[in-house]
Amino acid sequence: MSDTKILLDESEIPTHWYNVVADMPIRPAPPLGPDGRPLGPEALAAIFPMALIEQEMSTERWISIPEPVREIYRLWRPSPLCRARRLEQTLGTPARIYYKYEGISPAGSHKPNTAVAQAYYNKQAGITRLATETGAGQWGSALALAGQMFGIEVRVYMVKVSFHQKPYRRSMMQTWGAEVLASPTDITESGRKALAQDPESPGSLGLAISEAVEEAASREDTNYSLGSVLNHVLLHQTVIGLEAKKQFEKVGDYPDIIYAPCGGGSNFGGAAFPFFADKAAGKEVRLVAVEPASCPTLTRGHFAYDYGDTAGLTPLMHMYTLGHDFMPPSIHAGGLRYHGDSVLVSQLYHDGLVDAVAVPQIATFEAGVTFSRCEGIIPAPESNHAIRACIDDALKCKETGEPKTLFFNLSGHGHFDMAAYDKYFSGELEDYDYPEQAIKAALHNLPKLASAG
Ligand SMILES: *Cc1c(COP(=O)(O)O)cnc(C)c1O
Numbered sequence: 305m306s307d308t309k310i311l312l313d314e315s316e317i318p319t320h321w322y323n324v325v326a327d328m329p330i331r332p333a334p335p336l337g338p339d340g341r342p343l344g345p346e347a348l349a350a351i352f353p354m355a356l357i358e359q360e361m362s363t364e365r366w367i368s369i370p371e372p373v374r375e376i377y378r379l380w381r382p383s384p385l386c387r388a389r390r391l392e393q394t395l396g397t398p399a400r401i402y403y404k405y406e407g408i409s410p411a412g413s414h415k416p417n418t419a420v421a422q423a424y425y426n427k428q429a430g431i432t433r434l435a436t437e438t439g440a441g442q443w444g445s446a447l448a449l450a451g452q453m454f455g456i457e458v459r460v461y462m463v464k465v466s467f468h469q470k471p472y473r474r475s476m477m478q479t480w481g482a483e484v485l486a487s488p489t490d491i492t493e494s495g496r497k498a499l500a501q502d503p504e505s506p507g508s509l510g511l512a513i514s515e516a517v518e519e520a521a522s523r524e525d526t527n528y529s530l531g532s533v534l535n536h537v538l539l540h541q542t543v544i545g546l547e548a549k550k551q552f553e554k555v556g557d558y559p560d561i562i563y564a565p566c567g568g569g570s571n572f573g574g575a576a577f578p579f580f581a582d583k584a585a586g587k588e589v590r591l592v593a594v595e596p597a598s599c600p601t602l603t604r605g606h607f608a609y610d611y612g613d614t615a616g617l618t619p620l621m622h623m624y625t626l627g628h629d630f631m632p633p634s635i636h637a638g639g640l641r642y643h644g645d646s647v648l649v650s651q652l653y654h655d656g657l658v659d660a661v662a663v664p665q666i667a668t669f670e671a672g673v674t675f676s677r678c679e680g681i682i683p684a685p686e687s688n689h690a691i692r693a694c695i696d697d698a699l700k701c702k703e704t705g706e707p708k709t710l711f712f713n714l715s716g717h718g719h720f721d722m723a724a725y726d727k728y729f730s731g732e733l734e735d736y737d738y739p740e741q742a743i744k745a746a747l748h749n750l751p752k753l754a755s756a757g
Pocket residue numbers: 413414415442443531532533565566567568569570571572639640684686687715716717
């Protein structure tokens with residue numbers, strides 16, 4: 305029997321990130337400023353270091369990974385590719401199921417892959433502080449870790465509901481030396497405005513982004529750092545798919561379908577894009593972004609220019625969106641509750657080159673529990689989305705008898721999400737379809753472009 309864990313040596317950690325833009329038939333639309341004109345690099349320089357801005361706009365296929373970043377990656381990478389044999393047996397499917405386990409990072413998810421790179425480039429640029437937002441706490445922990453590794457102070461605006469629901473994520477960030485504030489705060493204009501409207505505001509990711517961007521824009525020593533959505537973030541995450549390709553080579557297999565949970569699109573892009581390179585060259589492989597039915601950005605949103613945050617401080621991005629004023633229903637996959645999506649993923653989805661499915665919450669927990677009872681690992685609620693979609697196809701293979709190769713990205717573990725599992729076990733979780741009315745309403749609130757077309 306072949307190995308269960310397919311492992312690589314540290315020397316096989318990729319030396320370059322893969323930039324999907326080089327292989328896109330239709331290039332992503334540029335970000336626009338408030339005047340409706342494409343933004344130049346200088347417009348982003350107030351909050352990002354130039355090296356990251358260059359990556360954001362790059363069309364080069366390969367971008368080299370700095371040695372100090374690879375050195376930190378070595379603390380947990382390469383991550384294993386695992387064959388989920390016990391899950392296959394339980395499902396009785398002829399499909400071969402593989403997963404890449406990103407939960408082995410110190411912060412417990414894929415997010416440190418970009419946090420480390422972002423902290424490094426900011427340090428190189430002489431920045432001493434980073435401001436960021438976090439929803440479920442995974443990104444905040446990743447950046448706290450990375451800031452600590454490179455001697456950069458980190459301030460995290462944590463969405464208020466999560467701040468109270470997930471005290472141990474907060475402790476984790478503090479352990480790595482970060483300062484954590486419940487957003488909305490009264491120290492930023494965006495926060496004060498939200499509190500004036502609703503003193504009990506539970507906060508949202510879009511609002512926390514406004515606070516962090518505002519702080520970064522107003523301080524010389526401080527930059528902003530985003531955990532998903534942006535091109536350079538997806539670029540950094542391609543270490544996942546690049547490693548996975550080598551691992552599949554080792555066992556002489558290749559995925560027919562790839563699944564990843566999709567919030568802002570970074571672990572999906574990271575896992576899937578290196579395989580897109582083969583697809584662009586003619587190989588048949590399906591790439592499936594899996595999102596919650598309660599936040600169906602790709603499957604039901606509008607493909608339009610919209611802001612990345614609630615207050616409208618970010619550039620306009622051409623993406624699938626549920627509207628920047630989206631107030632998420634309180635589902636448990638906190639990391640998937642963002643109104644927009646990556647411009648790269650959005651363009652590829654629009655062009656029919658990647659697929660998307662939306663899955664209801666209860667079914668995702670059911671899949672996650674099945675997985676954990678076979679394979680041991682308790683997945684993050686976000687990851688359960690990919691597992692659901694993968695299991696659904698594995699069951700279809702059982703009906704048709706097709707021995708397909710299915711691969712999903714297990715983006716993180718769920719050790720800080722056990723309260724959500726408790727709710728699932730006690731029957732308190734609900735399924736929630738995002739209302740059509742809200743989707744229509746969002747269309748009216750999209751920014752009107754000064755120079756549309
Ligand atoms: C943040 C997060 C996600 C969603 O974010 P993407 O940018 O879409 O990858 C998925 N899974 C886990 C474990 C996360 O922490």
